[in-house]
Amino acid sequence: MLQNTLARIDRAVSGEALERLFQLIRIPSISADPAYAAACRNAASWCATQLNEIGFEASVRDTIGHPMVVGHYKGAGEGKPHILFYGHYDVQPADPLELWETPPFEPQVSGEGDAAKILGRGSSDDKGQFMTFIESARALMEEEGALPVNVTVLLEGEEESASPSLLPFLKDNVEELKADVAFVCDTSQWDAKTPAIATRLRGLLYEEVFIEGPAYDLHSGHYGSAARNPIHVLTKVLADLRDDEGRIQIPGFYDGVAELTADEKAQWESLGFDPQAFLAEIGLKEPGGEKAYSVLEQIWARPTAEVNGIIGGYTGDGSKTVIPAKASAKVSFRLVGEQEPDKIREAFRAFVAARVPGDCKVTFKSHGGEGAITQPSDSEWVARSLTALTEEWGTEAKLIGMGGSIPIVAQFKRVLGMDTVLVGFALDDDRIHSPNEKYNLTSFHHGIRSWARILSALGA
Template sequence: MADHLSAVLDHIDADLDKSLERLFEFIRIPSISTDPAYKEDCRRAAEWLTVQLRELGFVAATRATPGHPMVVGHQTQAAKGPHVLFYGHYDVQPVDPVELWNTPPFEPTLVAAPNGDTWIVARGASDDKGALMTFLEACRAWKTVSGELPIRVSILFEGEEESGSPSLKPFLEANSDELSADVALVCDTDMWDDETPAITTMLRGLVGEEVEITCADRDLHSGMFGAAARNPIHLLTEILATLRDADGRITLQGFYDDVSELPKAVKEQWARLPFDEASFLNQVGLSIPAGEKGRGVLEQIWARPTCEINGIVGGYIGEGFKTVIPSKASAKVSFRLVSGQNPTKIREAFRDHVRSYMPADCTVTFRDHGASPALSLPLDGPWLRPALDALTAEWGREATLAGTGGSIPIVGDFKRLLGMDALMVGFARFDNRVHSPNEKYDLSSFHHGIRSWARILAAFAR
């Protein structure tokens, strides 16, 4: 089958305009999962994908859930070699504020880019419809040229990724035997830079907490009770300030007990990457690195745990001024975790830390905003080297291993519920404005992405 690869790549090049037409047709379906007004559009998107899979010879169906439907497909031929499960999502973010779009959000537009590339501008062009279609079009090319795929492929598309995936875990649990494969393929990640492909091997985990402190039984006049009555905003901010020390280390008891240093080979590869710390910070209007002293920016955002305060609420925040001592104050705090850290242990350490500072006449309550552990793809597994070689051959640049500061919960679900590692290969650029007005996907990302998946499928067949 791998002998067909050259012809498959030629077909992808010749068929690019038709591939774009199919992508544009898909993008025009406004599948916004968070807004009930678009429920039928989400179903239309799922059914559109089901039709596409059936055209490619998959046994495919739109499967009902309590929310938006899943799309599941399995190829019909009994191909030899490994079995992969490709995952993507067909839902998109809302388009607000719509007045900031230069073109209609669901009418894909080709725009000349300053670097000579072409941008596909539309909601979902990058996240995740463009990325999803790179794989489908690679499958289409293989089927057209050779009549079959080089390995066994199953598909899972969901329609609630942008709204927290409430139906996904129950669906995986109920269909674990059907959906289990040798490895999962996930396309919702980035290139290293505009010309260098990357495979994301490290995902940080996440713990989300909301803490609310109550002092007096009602709001108080600051002239009558100031200084004598405890102010919950003072108390809250004093506690939050103790979460990190002067060197940027997090002070929770046992927080670093399960944190390991980077493997030497990974650290050396990252050191060779053309990463400019100053430019990274300058692009957001900053210049002085924060966080743990002695740790580089790249290491901090990819491979070190964090504690961040995401919001504080308390007292009067309306127009004008009100001299009030509030009864309550609250904060939202998140922890990004690295491999080895237990989310439950970190949550309890945070709560114990806050409680240790509470006066006897004040109370504190906590609200759980979810948790997921960090994940790392085994560097000695059978999937990584063939995929890296395939990407290097396509892009003409050595493909790199990357981490990501974010969290992709589906990857953890695949590991915990289906026993599969996930290979995370994406072709998005950092300036794609996902979730924002004028979202775009580079035409080169779409074209080379299709060719990259074609090569990866061939590499796995060997």
């Protein structure tokens, strides 16, 4: 029966399955921009319709922000595992538009064979990813008449904008959403031919800092040097965040950061990671983090302090000799181990305030925070999934870490009491959050087949 399902997937993947993904990518569901609120609701409705078509009882659920989609399938019967599958239908803004080689919301396939790529915003993060699961469920239902396990699908519309509605929604719907285990398809393979399950994620803290100086913008000839320039103040503060060795200088920042064990180091070294090749793919040669740690440790096991944007003064074409009245920056911290977001926030704000002159004013805005999380790697859920992935790809599936953050994983554990298995098919060069996002057609194809194998293995 499984082989028939896999054959059905092979027939559909470059035709009707791909067209359904294209339909979803065409909806510009940008959660961060209020102008796209209607598009976000359209995307939610589209997803609910797809789930209902294949046998789920699905609905669009209103929240304080963008809606959730919840779908239930109970046809596997009592005694079968019940899994919760999570994805997000919202996407990052497409700016800067001039850097896109193809329109971001007009998806297409570029290249042929193994080089074929699905182009468009959301193709990888996360529409192409969660559609691998939905297309797998569709093929199983069409070929076998039922799914091997009971499934609840939860799709949110604010993952790219800090998920403000998610935690309240989970707390209000605990009994409905509880399952034996959660699966999330918002992570990466080890490489283009090697599947992986991620067992550790960094946490995330996001802050904005605002520096105000003179009462209004000033003529730099009349007031230069005499008037305090908020951009000078801000950039000095930001420069002080790291020393020459790459260590973050906020007092107490490294509290709760543990070193890797010998076994962890040995496992990671066995992966054959090439730091030079990793950096060369993005046009760089030298790692920029803590010099005492390898590149793989820097992206999986060490915390970060990154400046994501600076705003201030005149930034249009031509010149305008102005001393701005205000300057601001967006700063994010990836957290590891037992680092506590609230303590890091307090320490960061104290660090900034201590460096702001008396005639300047500093204020802050928080965009939330979540600690790091490590998932068990020796569960039956992981074991069966690893076997299924290995069978599909013909290469032994790896256990890996991830440099990114998925706050829902910690919330599933804290609110719903569930562990999460992180199975994804993205690649490092998918350019998620950047212009020219893509998703390999082989990732989409084998991703759908992988879920058919995983669901079958879980229900065996």
